[in-house]
Amino acid sequence: MKVLKMSEVNLNQQRVLIREDFNVPIENGRVSSDVRLKAAIPTLKEAVSQNAAVIVLSHLGRPTEGIFTPEFSLEPIAKRLSELCPTIPVHFVRDWLSGVEAKPGEIVLCENVRFNEGEKNNVLALAEKMAKLCDVFVMDAFATAHRAEASTCGIAELAPLACAGPLLVAELTALTKAFNAPEHPLAAIVGGSKVSTKLEVLSALIEKVDVLILGGGIANTFLAAKNYFIGASLYENALVESAKRLLKLADEQKVTIVLPLDVVVATSCSADAKGEIKLLDAILDHEMILDVGPKTRSHIDAVLKSMKTIIWNGPLGVFELESFSQGTKALAYSIAQSSAYSLAGGGDTLAAVEKYRVQDDISYLSTGGGAFLEFLEDKKLPVISILEQRAIK
Ligand code: 3PG
Ligand code: MG
Numbered sequence: 001m002k003v004l005k006m007s008e009v010n011l012n013q014q015r016v017l018i019r020e021d022f023n024v025p026i027e028n029g030r031v032s033s034d035v036r037l038k039a040a041i042p043t044l045k046e047a048v049s050q051n052a053a054v055i056v057l058s059h060l061g062r063p064t065e066g067i068f069t070p071e072f073s074l075e076p077i078a079k080r081l082s083e084l085c086p087t088i089p090v091h092f093v094r095d096w097l098s099g100v101e102a103k104p105g106e107i108v109l110c111e112n113v114r115f116n117e118g119e120k121n122n123v124l125a126l127a128e129k130m131a132k133l134c135d136v137f138v139m140d141a142f143a144t145a146h147r148a149e150a151s152t153c154g155i156a157e158l159a160p161l162a163c164a165g166p167l168l169v170a171e172l173t174a175l176t177k178a179f180n181a182p183e184h185p186l187a188a189i190v191g192g193s194k195v196s197t198k199l200e201v202l203s204a205l206i207e208k209v210d211v212l213i214l215g216g217g218i219a220n221t222f223l224a225a226k227n228y229f230i231g232a233s234l235y236e237n238a239l240v241e242s243a244k245r246l247l248k249l250a251d252e253q254k255v256t257i258v259l260p261l262d263v264v265v266a267t268s269c270s271a272d273a274k275g276e277i278k279l280l281d282a283i284l285d286h287e288m289i290l291d292v293g294p295k296t297r298s299h300i301d302a303v304l305k306s307m308k309t310i311i312w313n314g315p316l317g318v319f320e321l322e323s324f325s326q327g328t329k330a331l332a333y334s335i336a337q338s339s340a341y342s343l344a345g346g347g348d349t350l351a352a353v354e355k356y357r358v359q360d361d362i363s364y365l366s367t368g369g370g371a372f373l374e375f376l377e378d379k380k381l382p383v384i385s386i387l388e389q390r391a392i393k
Contacts, residue, residue: 003163003164005164014136023347033355034084035367036143044056060077113151123154140164143345143347143367152382156387178364185210189314190213199236206255208376212255215317221240228283234289269324291327305334310342313346315327345366345367346366346372
């Protein structure tokens with residue numbers, strides 16, 4: 001990989017637009033896990049110390065484009081950022097596409113890029129507007145490097161100068177080193193609620209791992225593929241056939257797929273919902289699977305004990321709610337206690353790692369979730385190709 005790095009660019013008095021991944025959990029209007037913010041702060045401080053006028057872009061969640069929804073506003077993130085950088089003025093702007101006033105030595109955080117129509121599909125006219133805001137574009141959002149969107153790829157092609165930020169470079173270097181020749185047996189744990197986007201990476205993971213442990217919405221889709229009745233659980237009906245193919249592929253490759261043996265169900269996903277432990281054949285129509293059960297927790301613990309490398313992305317249940325947190329909590333402890341080389345990544349995963357205070361017992365923490373899974377697939381991250389192209393021009 002040969003890309004221009006931010007450290008090689010003179011940022012003095014320049015309008016420097018930095019794409020970060022501030023897709024962090026927000027609870028009651030406050031940032032509840034700021035690991036991704038803290039990871040980006042050295043980049044922002046470096047640009048500010050070079051007297052750049054710093055403009056920061058990020059997405060949050062998956063809002064409907066063209067519609068402002070307060071739930072997806074970056075305002076709480078601006079607040080947390082200014083607390084984390086007390087010596088730097090941090091401003092927040094809601095309307096920014098037609099121009100941003102940024103002064104050297106200050107940071108302006110712009111409202112959620114995904115409120116703009118055309119962001120997801122990398123529409124040229126939108127990327128052009130973004131590119132006009134800056135002299136230098138810094139791609140630093142490793143966790144969004146697998147998405148070809150206007151604020152990642154479009155702008156990287158069109159900005160006067162485009163380079164890679166320190167966080168992006170550090171993540172790529174560390175992950176390349178860690179996964180050059182991983183020690184086997186290797187287990188990957190994939191959970192979370194982003195079923196469709198993660199299902200795509202599983203076939204590539206099956207080629208690399210010895211054990212694949214599934215939880216969350218992804219596991220539900222596999223349970224449906226195995227003809228279990230999963231009631232009102234989150235799953236993707238359209239992907240049941242793909243899940244069947246993946247089960248067959250795993251069988252052929254002699255990869256063990258670990259699915260929940262028992263689960264915690266409730267009739268609503270809320271703080272006051274009461275969880276009930278059930279075996280897979282006892283789930284009723286109106287019940288939702290919201291966590292794995294105790295049998296599954298012990299089984300996963302036993303499986304992980306014999307691993308030499310463990311990769312973790314995605315919680316096993318709705319761990320933000322106490323009643324559905326036991327699976328993810330036990331998993332965090334199992335990984336922390338294991339002597340394997342362990343790597344955990346992703347917004348929710350980092351939040352869980354923080355919540356259960358296992359940061360120091362995991363070998364490497366990545367800000368990327370989907371991005372690091374795709375990186376492990378040996379898939380070229382689209383924005384890296386663009387930065388490489390621009391470096392040779
Ligand atoms: C993530 O949390 O994995 C990144 O922020 C990307 O978010 P996305 O899956 O909504 O594109
Ligand atoms: Mg995430």
